[in-house]
Amino acid sequence: MDLEAEFERTVAAGQRVEPRDWMPDGYRKTLIRQIAQHAHSEIIGMQPEGNWISRAPSLRRKAILLAKVQDEAGHGLYLYAATETLGADRGDLTEKLVSGRQKYSSIFNYPTLSYADVGVIGWLVDGAAICNQVPLCRTSYGPYARAMIRICKEESFHQRQGYELLMTMMGGTDAQRAMVQESVDRFWWPSLMMFGPPDAESANTERSMAWRIKRNTNDELRQKFVDMTVPQAEKLGVTLPDPALKWNPERGHHDFGQPDWDEFWQVVGGNGPANKQRVEHRRRAHEDGEWVRAAAEAHAAKRAVREDV
Numbered sequence: 339m340d341l342e343a344e345f346e347r348t349v350a351a352g353q354r355v356e357p358r359d360w361m362p363d364g365y366r367k368t369l370i371r372q373i374a375q376h377a378h379s380e381i382i383g384m385q386p387e388g389n390w391i392s393r394a395p396s397l398r399r400k401a402i403l404l405a406k407v408q409d410e411a412g413h414g415l416y417l418y419a420a421t422e423t424l425g426a427d428r429g430d431l432t433e434k435l436v437s438g439r440q441k442y443s444s445i446f447n448y449p450t451l452s453y454a455d456v457g458v459i460g461w462l463v464d465g466a467a468i469c470n471q472v473p474l475c476r477t478s479y480g481p482y483a484r485a486m487i488r489i490c491k492e493e494s495f496h497q498r499q500g501y502e503l504l505m506t507m508m509g510g511t512d513a514q515r516a517m518v519q520e521s522v523d524r525f526w527w528p529s530l531m532m533f534g535p536p537d538a539e540s541a542n543t544e545r546s547m548a549w550r551i552k553r554n555t556n557d558e559l560r561q562k563f564v565d566m567t568v569p570q571a572e573k574l575g576v577t578l579p580d581p582a583l584k585w586n587p588e589r590g591h592h593d594f595g596q597p598d599w600d601e602f603w604q605v606v607g608g609n610g611p612a613n614k615q616r617v618e619h620r621r622r623a624h625e626d627g628e629w630v631r632a633a634a635e636a637h638a639a640k641r642a643v644r645e646d647v
């Protein structure tokens with residue numbers, strides 16, 4: 339069988355493509371694009387919540403938040419490692435991120451204005467991330483699928499800590515409840531945007547579905563997220579800020595309104611509320627870390643000489 343037919347057979351049979359297997363250039367490029375964007379999202383995603391570590395209201399909340407933000411760093415590293423199995427260079431990907439040539443999730447370009455945002459990010463943002471990422475445990479590229487299994491387990495903890503934090507605040511004072519509602523109002527629409535543009539405007543979905551890189555379309559996952567979140571909002575006692583949100587018994591799903599897609603494209607294009615700040619912070623951290631990379635390389639070179647003797 340020729341190499342292309344073997345690749346097509348592997349994908350169609352729901353088996354995994356592995357690093358040493360032949361793969362079409364477009365498949366490799368699409369994977370590097372998606373996994374790099376995903377890795378960058380995890381790394382940039384440390385910033386909005388990292389902002390609150392030093393102001394956490396108790397030692398317990400601080401320990402939880404620290405653990406969560408460290409997990410995001412780990413997720414970024416597994417994902418950069420997955421791109422390396424495709425021949426990408428991690429340094430090059432970081433350069434592309436800090437020079438604005440590669441994207442990361444739109445959601446991390448919104449500021450975190452109150453401690454309730456930590457809970458709402460856990461509940462809605464990590465909830466959306468889980469919805470999107472659980473199917474990726476079955477993505478066709480082996481190293482990506484395996485990285486996703488561990489990441490999803492950790493994301494579940496993130497989602498639960500967020501929901502538990504919000505439950506605690508909702509059982510508190512009127513001011514705390516208002517803080518939660520205000521945060522939900524700000525994060526609801528950007529959370530729906532995380533799933534990407536509507537299918538009709540999604541340039542990559544059709545090809546990525548055929549290659550089984552993506553297992554669901556953007557709109558399918560957005561619907562799943564809304565259906566999953568509505569009962570959680572009811573239990574929590576918050577209102578989701580969408581007057582069109584309503585159960586549709588015929589479809590067996592909730593109907594809901596559309597996010598502001600102009601705002602989405604502005605944010606994706608680098609003009610969201612915190613894009614410049616996020617990228618600048620990452621660029622500075624990368625430059626400040628130069629001495630660590632130089633020291634690690636010097637140490638590795640010395641060790642190689644010693645082991646040669």
Ligand code: ACO
Nearest residue numbers: 376379380442443444467531532533534540541542543606
């Ligand atoms: N934020 C920023 N850019 C986005 C977003 C978003 N929420 N959604 C879509 N885009 C970009 C796409 O990257 C694409 O641009 P490109 O072709 O220059 O790369 C363009 O908008 C059109 O979108 P699609 O054709 O729908 O892109 P794609 O098929 O890659 O689907 C999706 C987008 C659903 C985000 C997909 O890449 C994916 O599932 N990625 C893995 C999950 C992920 O990255 N999660 C990150 C956030 S979760 C977290 O870190 C906690």
